[in-house]
Amino acid sequence: MKNKRRFYSIFAVILLLVLTTALAGCGNTNRSSGSSKDGKVTLTFSMWDTLDPNKTDFIQEFQKKYPNIKIKLINIPNDYSQKIHSMLIGGTAPDVILSWEADVNGFAKNGAIDPLDSYIKKTEAFNMNDFIPAVSELNKSLESTGGKVYGLPWCYATEFLYYNKDMFDKAGVPYPNENWTWKDYEAAAKKLTIRNGSETTQWGTDAISFPGIWYSMAGSAGDDIVRNGKLDLKDGLKKALEFQNQLTNVDKVSPQPSSGGQVADLFAAGKAAMTRQGSWYTLGYAKNDFNWDMAPLPKDERQYASLHTGFFTINSASKHKAEAWKFIEFMMSKQGQTLLSKQYHNPSAEKSVMAEGAYKSTGEHGPSNWDTFDKTADAGRFGYVLLNPTVTDDLVNDFNSVLLGQKKIDDVINKDVPAAQKKLNEDK
Amino acid sequence: MKKGKMTWKENLSAYSFLSPWIIGLILFTGGPIIVSILLSLCKWNLLGSPRFIGFANYSQMFADSEFLNSLKVTIIFTIISVAVSVFAALFLAVLLNFKVKFVGIFQFFYFVPAVMPSVVMAFVFKLMFNKELGVVNYLLSFIGIHNAPNWLNDSFWIWPTLAYASIFTYSTGQMMLIFASSLKEVPPELYEACDLDGANFVQRFIHVTLPSISPIILFNVVVATVSSFNSSFTLIYPLTDGGPNNATEVLSLSIFKNAFKLFDMGYASALAVILFIIVAVVAAFQFRMSKNWVHYDA
Amino acid sequence: MEPVQTSKLNSKVKHESEVKMKKGTGTKALQYALLIIVAIFMAFPIIWIFSNSLKTLNGISEYPPKLIPAHPQWENYVEVLKNSNTLTYLRNSLILIVGNTVGTLISSAVVAYPLARMRFKGAGVIFAIILATMMVPTVTTIIPQFLLFRQFGWLDTFLPLIIPSFFAYPYNVFLFRQFFKTIPRSIDESAMIDGCNRWQIFTKILVPISKPIFITVGVLSAIYWWNELFTPLVFINSENLKPLTIGALSSFKVQGATNLTAWNLQMAMAMIMAIPPMILYLFANKFLVAGMKTSGLKD
Numbered sequence A: 001m002k003n004k005r006r007f008y009s010i011f012a013v014i015l016l017l018v019l020t021t022a023l024a025g026c027g028n029t030n031r032s033s034g035s036s037k038d039g040k041v042t043l044t045f046s047m048w049d050t051l052d053p054n055k056t057d058f059i060q061e062f063q064k065k066y067p068n069i070k071i072k073l074i075n076i077p078n079d080y081s082q083k084i085h086s087m088l089i090g091g092t093a094p095d096v097i098l099s100w101e102a103d104v105n106g107f108a109k110n111g112a113i114d115p116l117d118s119y120i121k122k123t124e125a126f127n128m129n130d131f132i133p134a135v136s137e138l139n140k141s142l143e144s145t146g147g148k149v150y151g152l153p154w155c156y157a158t159e160f161l162y163y164n165k166d167m168f169d170k171a172g173v174p175y176p177n178e179n180w181t182w183k184d185y186e187a188a189a190k191k192l193t194i195r196n197g198s199e200t201t202q203w204g205t206d207a208i209s210f211p212g213i214w215y216s217m218a219g220s221a222g223d224d225i226v227r228n229g230k231l232d233l234k235d236g237l238k239k240a241l242e243f244q245n246q247l248t249n250v251d252k253v254s255p256q257p258s259s260g261g262q263v264a265d266l267f268a269a270g271k272a273a274m275t276r277q278g279s280w281y282t283l284g285y286a287k288n289d290f291n292w293d294m295a296p297l298p299k300d301e302r303q304y305a306s307l308h309t310g311f312f313t314i315n316s317a318s319k320h321k322a323e324a325w326k327f328i329e330f331m332m333s334k335q336g337q338t339l340l341s342k343q344y345h346n347p348s349a350e351k352s353v354m355a356e357g358a359y360k361s362t363g364e365h366g367p368s369n370w371d372t373f374d375k376t377a378d379a380g381r382f383g384y385v386l387l388n389p390t391v392t393d394d395l396v397n398d399f400n401s402v403l404l405g406q407k408k409i410d411d412v413i414n415k416d417v418p419a420a421q422k423k424l425n426e427d428k
Numbered sequence B: 001m002k003k004g005k006m007t008w009k010e011n012l013s014a015y016s017f018l019s020p021w022i023i024g025l026i027l028f029t030g031g032p033i034i035v036s037i038l039l040s041l042c043k044w045n046l047l048g049s050p051r052f053i054g055f056a057n058y059s060q061m062f063a064d065s066e067f068l069n070s071l072k073v074t075i076i077f078t079i080i081s082v083a084v085s086v087f088a089a090l091f092l093a094v095l096l097n098f099k100v101k102f103v104g105i106f107q108f109f110y111f112v113p114a115v116m117p118s119v120v121m122a123f124v125f126k127l128m129f130n131k132e133l134g135v136v137n138y139l140l141s142f143i144g145i146h147n148a149p150n151w152l153n154d155s156f157w158i159w160p161t162l163a164y165a166s167i168f169t170y171s172t173g174q175m176m177l178i179f180a181s182s183l184k185e186v187p188p189e190l191y192e193a194c195d196l197d198g199a200n201f202v203q204r205f206i207h208v209t210l211p212s213i214s215p216i217i218l219f220n221v222v223v224a225t226v227s228s229f230n231s232s233f234t235l236i237y238p239l240t241d242g243g244p245n246n247a248t249e250v251l252s253l254s255i256f257k258n259a260f261k262l263f264d265m266g267y268a269s270a271l272a273v274i275l276f277i278i279v280a281v282v283a284a285f286q287f288r289m290s291k292n293w294v295h296y297d298a
Numbered sequence C: 001m002e003p004v005q006t007s008k009l010n011s012k013v014k015h016e017s018e019v020k021m022k023k024g025t026g027t028k029a030l031q032y033a034l035l036i037i038v039a040i041f042m043a044f045p046i047i048w049i050f051s052n053s054l055k056t057l058n059g060i061s062e063y064p065p066k067l068i069p070a071h072p073q074w075e076n077y078v079e080v081l082k083n084s085n086t087l088t089y090l091r092n093s094l095i096l097i098v099g100n101t102v103g104t105l106i107s108s109a110v111v112a113y114p115l116a117r118m119r120f121k122g123a124g125v126i127f128a129i130i131l132a133t134m135m136v137p138t139v140t141t142i143i144p145q146f147l148l149f150r151q152f153g154w155l156d157t158f159l160p161l162i163i164p165s166f167f168a169y170p171y172n173v174f175l176f177r178q179f180f181k182t183i184p185r186s187i188d189e190s191a192m193i194d195g196c197n198r199w200q201i202f203t204k205i206l207v208p209i210s211k212p213i214f215i216t217v218g219v220l221s222a223i224y225w226w227n228e229l230f231t232p233l234v235f236i237n238s239e240n241l242k243p244l245t246i247g248a249l250s251s252f253k254v255q256g257a258t259n260l261t262a263w264n265l266q267m268a269m270a271m272i273m274a275i276p277p278m279i280l281y282l283f284a285n286k287f288l289v290a291g292m293k294t295s296g297l298k299d
Helices: A002-027 A057-065 A080-090 A101-109 A117-122 A133-142 A165-171 A182-191 A211-220 A235-250 A281-285 A321-332 A334-344 A351-356 A371-379 A389-403 A409-427 B002-039 B056-063 B065-096 B103-115 B118-128 B135-142 B158-166 B170-184 B188-196 B201-212 B214-239 B251-260 B265-289 C002-053 C075-082 C084-117 C123-133 C138-152 C159-167 C170-181 C185-193 C198-206 C208-227 C230-235 C244-250 C263-294
Strands: A041-047 A069-075 A096-100 A159-164 A194-196 A199-205 A225-227 A230-232 A272-278 A292-296 A310-314 C257-261
Touching: A041 A321, A057 A069, A057 A321, A057 A334, A069 A321, A080 A096, A080 A101, A080 A389, A096 A101, A096 A321, A101 A310, A117 A321, A159 A165, A159 A211, A159 A281, A159 A371, A165 A272, A182 A199, A182 A235, A182 A272, A211 A225, A211 A235, A211 A272, A211 A389, A230 A409, A235 A389, A235 A409, A292 A371, A310 A321, A321 A334, A334 A351, A389 A409, B002 B265, B002 C084, B002 C123, B002 C138, B002 C159, B002 C198, B056 B065, B056 B265, B065 B103, B065 B158, B065 B170, B065 B214, B065 B251, B065 B265, B065 C002, B103 B170, B103 C002, B103 C208, B103 C263, B118 B135, B118 B158, B118 B214, B118 C002, B118 C244, B118 C263, B158 B214, B170 B214, B170 C208, B188 B201, B201 B214, B214 B251, B214 B265, B214 C138, B214 C230, B251 B265, B251 C138, B251 C230, B265 C138, C002 C263, C075 C084, C075 C263, C084 C123, C084 C159, C084 C170, C084 C198, C084 C208, C084 C244, C123 C170, C138 C159, C138 C230, C159 C230, C170 C208, C185 C198, C198 C208, C208 C244, C208 C263, C230 C244, C244 C263
Parallel strands: A041 A069, A041 A096, A199 A272
Antiparallel strands: A096 A310, A159 A272, A159 A292, A194 A199, A225 A230
């Protein structure tokens, strides 16, 4: 009898423990940030990169400046845009959201984020006239909702051609430069591909793993990508698909793309002589153990690279808006922007900060062509990033299907692009 | 009089025991099914309130080639994964029934993949089956196959890959255990009778083993079919995310994407209703075929 | 006459058993060989995970792939464990497992009891409904559940994942029922004569002797929740609430290259994730098989 009672009391204790931990998990949510009795405020901040808050300078410095505000980082590496939407709907979105370009307008229209004009008027940390032209224009276009500013750009990024200098030297091929056309690119890739029997031991260029590159190619070949809020993909896309197909299946200088996510960065692994990637790869490639550098993307009819940024926005349901602004203000100040530049090697969108070059970080083996940023920024457009990422990503799956021999180019242009447009229309 | 009171008390007692399940049925199973049906007749993206649109979602569905593709893919996947799972489980169980020493060790190795989280297995399969860098194509090059397929990116070769992956699932491991224990319960006299007639291993298997465990085989097939509708997500999402080119876009994946990525609740609910109907039909069909293994107490 | 015959018979039997022995050793060798080959096949992915967990990121892209890397990077494991997220994910998985297992053990046993033991009106119908609901995949009910939990304000907590287990999962009810049916009714009846009511019979008599099935269902539930991906993916967003399955999907990305996973660390994490279930299996092996047996289905 006693044993049984003991059994049940242990059981009850375990049950109690379980329920308390479960409910503790409930109370631990980021529905709204907490403020404890000693006046400390916890601010939740979301972004898409994996960061350790204790090792991240901009978080540490901010917390030093405002000791009563603690930053809680919400890291969402996959499906960022969709997750934020989900959190806004569920009422659990963070105080400060680093929003994608495609989302800011929608969030503003739905009242999910607050206008920042009243804060901007009072601040001295930065100047609205200091932004690079593309960003200023984007800001203006986003002001469609009542002429207000809803987000401030955290930095900006674009896309580059990276190349392995050692492989180029070995093959006797001159380095890429800003005059390179698609033909030059193809010719170099052919010379840089090394085969051993039926195996390719060195690829001329890696497959496309970042969707932006596809759109930059179509843009370079003449399409506008986005015009009046609608997809503009016609002949440019056709040329891009034909060219990439040529590289992959005819010249065989580029491997086939992988579905379900990339397995390896062949360029970083020393298996591919070139790659086209986001400009933020200068951070990761700093660890490369071969000599490398970068150049603007090869052009067809014109120079075109997609521009990327993210906007600091304040959740309108936040309970700590004053603190949220303090964080954004800090991040947009020279100090914050410099720290960000050093962290990510992305230039600031504020011209004065960019000029100081804190984003330039040369590793042991490169790069040195930092002016690639300037050369590219002039031709950079915010193109596909203004549209729903689910749709633009799915479309890239269709592009890759052409390379895998599963679809015809005409099908993509005549069926998939209009279908994507339809999905975009429904979104409204 | 007393008897009537007794049964009334019995009924009350029984239903009080059953009460948690009844609540659960209303809140988490039955209720949701009804809500799903209602939602499927609306258009809603979680902002504002649902808008009734009748059967528009369904007509959109049947006109959409992507849906018909999902349907086809789901059926193919279910058939392949169930067949492979059951066959692999039976094969492993037969092996474990050998009268050898160290059976426990072998059982450990055969069951361990079942307890690995499927995301983990998905990762290693991605590495193993990578066209350029994977070990599978490397091993194939030893037996002279140099133009090995792009396993994960080819809409045909993805199926053998998925079939291979089905062997390493929890469902297979669980069925293996069930088969293993039921094999041990086959009456030895039946085997002895067979041996006296001079039968070899294969004949024994076909004429004695299979018939004896046929109820178990049927049960496992039903369980495997139902669980494949769930586990299709856990296996396919991390491995291919519906690719290549929607070749593995099973219904469970499609429902997830429509509901939680595109936030089209109405359409996703309609898909869910269709899936439910399919499962119900398949289950009913299998029940009809297996009247000899389930007893309802009156 | 007889001795010759018996000796002839003896030698025949001896001959036969010799043949059987010979056949035996030959077959045995074949059996071992088959068992070993299959074991290598089954264990290969796990060996491969281990092998990759000791490589550098670029080492994974090496071709031809090496089984044993030249410089095993044991530091990968250290880095994974030092990552503050790993332990959080582990804690969360454990919370889900314990919560669900406790809930399902209690509720499934309670609900199975009347189905196994009592004659009451509607018993057949109830049991049929339970079997039918066993067939409903989670995917079909997830959307309304999402909306329901949103109403409660339970999104992004553990509650949607644990509370339903307290309301009886049909499969476990089925297993409990089958087990209870193997316990002789006489025990119940003698207790009733002694004046116990149904609840007392359940708690004081049936439960204590049902240890095997409790362990079986408990272990099955634990393994299931160690592996569950779909429901946490829908309900949980916060980093500090993610269980291992979701954390593993995305936690080891190369910084600044968000679509590239740090595979070597991912594999190290995978090995770490594999160990608890393996240990659980070793301990619970006997019970698992016994539990399966009594779920007999040869009703």
